[in-house]
Amino acid sequence: MAAGATTKAAAVQTGTVYAILFAISSVHMLNDTMQAIVTAMFPVVRTSLDLSLGQIGWVAFALNMTSSVMQPVVGFLSDKRPAPWMLPFGMALSLIGVAGLAYSPGFWALMLAVVFVGLGSAIFHPEGSRVVYFAAGGRRGLAQSIYQVGGNAGSSLAPLMTIFIFVPLGQSGAIWGTLLAAAAIIILIRVVPWYRSQLVTHGKPVKRAAKAPESGDAKQVRQNVGVALFLLILLVFARSWYTTGISTYYQIYLEDFRDFSLRAAQVPIFLFMAAGVLGTFLGGILADRFGRKRMILISIGGAAPFALLLPYLPSFLIYPVIFLLGVILLSGFSVSVVYAQELLPGKVGMASGLITGLAFGMGAIGAVIIGEAGDIWGLDRVLTWSSFLPLLGLLAFALPPDRRE
Template sequence: MLNDSMQAVVPALYTILEDSLNLSLAQVGWIGFMLNMTSSVMQPVVGAFSDKRSLPIMLPIGMGLSLIGMLGIAFAPQFWYLLFAVVFVGLGSAIFHPEGSRVVYFAAGGRRGFAQSVYQVGGNAGSSLAPLMTIFIFAPLGQIGAVWGTLFAALAIAVLLGLLPWYRRKLKEWETARAQAAASSAAGNGGATLVQRASHPRVKFAMGMLVFLVFARSWYHAGISSFYQFYLISDYGLTKQQAQIPVFLFLAAGVLGTYFGGVLADRFGLKNMIVFSIAGASPLALLLPHLPLAWVYPLIAVLGFVILSGFSVAVVYAQFLMPANVGMASGMTTGLAFGMGAIGGVALGNAADAYGLHSVMFACSFLPLVGLFAFFLPTDRPKKQ
């Protein structure tokens, strides 16, 4: 929650930065791109490295980089300085997430969906604070209010330092088990199933499809979290503070959806929840741009609940496909796919400047239809004998 609260500072400042630094919507899109691309593309790299040699101290180091980024955002005098500061926040998140997912993997026991959903609930709760930060901190204080983000970083570093002894102990147990599996594989005792599973063609197809689905969802999420507030101001005549409320409802309902999605996935299956979360949101997304304001509030809350109910499930499904590469699997679903979504932020910002926000929001409403491809994912449920 603390990590994603720092990331939430950036979109929370969009409307403030647009005025203080005289930014265009395209530049707003580039800010989101730098944040998400840095935090996302680096995640599979960090995950692959930590699968071979995990360093628990990377967790507080990542938070330290985010702290530097928060200070840079607060005092950035122009657009390019702001982009540089945002990179530090992104790098800190890229280091934190794969290691954090491994901590959850160790703590989960047999309830992987539930454990990952609790972890992602923390992240989504932090992200959902963005509109409230705009209303209560950044609207009164302006850009300098980003200094408050350093408190999130300092508290997170303290929490992680307390977690390190337990994490080191669990990591040694995991490395011992992995060495035994490798030895079993070399001896021809069937251990190759665990170690080599990631190279299977069916696994590669499933991972590619999963990343593509999360990519489409990330484009839509970028449209709502970054640009829907501008759409509400221009098309519905809301103030900056009033425009934060529907966005907050979307993100806050997504927190609940993330939790219940993980719980239901343990019962009904990972693939089934992924299908429901993305494809099930399609009719709601198609309706949203055409509703009167009174109907926007309840529908966008339900939409946030449904579409984010598969957020944590996608990570667990990737870990199911690649059990010997937990860090890389987590990095690809929470990282690389969101990096692709960051490209969507830039594309949407440029399209909004060129064609208008109304046209962009209408086009975005079709993105969840991509979720129908989830039917092609292999099942994670054992076949009944």
């Protein structure tokens, strides 16, 4: 706790370093754009590689589980021994994966390429979150929002890539993604020296003293933190499961059940993801003012009415409603990370990995279940069932108040 407090105080004293924040946010955008290539390819490879809905779910599962489950592991290790060189190394793995996506001849080769993309992302995110932590100064919510806006912006490009790259060029269009990885490596080469200097100044791990006997109050605090983390992961899981269903399958639903063309089906997905960029930015600013817990409650629970309405709307109302849904649902994205970091002071990488990693990995299970269930019961029915997931946001009432409440 003392080491965590010292690091936090030092980070606040440096002030907010916007140049580094925007640089690491741009790399986050490039990283998540490479991940979005996988989703953007689904309408094309569904035909070219003759994939079932279940197989598409397994590809999404491989991407999210690789990029997610490894994040807490990388975060735990990097909290003990931060390694700035891991940032460009992760991008190099993603470069290999994206090149593999372009030329995968079948399902299993596609899965292998996706694993490389996922590993690169898993390595980048915890280290990127630590860079943000040092650059944030006293504006934690704003800094995390700037970082997450980059990632959400990259994810939102998936429908546009489908329209402008994969429809005209087919699967081989993924090769252009290698340029994204190269650009990210170039930017990180400039960020790494600054990050290393921060570690030298006040970020190196401190050798722990002998563990003192734990008092009753300390045990109660530890138990409360554990309950809060469990609830937070459950909330992020519900949001991730629902978001995965929309980003992976809603375009297919619009084609198969609403008579949208392949291109037209990408527009609602783009609106949802682009709205998430706006929501992420606004959520961080509002959380700094009104509190993390309130924003988490509003973001997931407040999205529930729109999610429940979406399956029954006429086509022309889909566009405004899915935009509002994206703004509200993803306004708590960066807030959840900051809330977890405050629950686990001194463990920035692990906290970030738990929320952006493990919880999203749990959400990846939803991609498989939705796909397999869609093959059995029909995608329209399964997506309607999944629209009840945001109601779990009401569990946020049980979270302990944060320091701003």
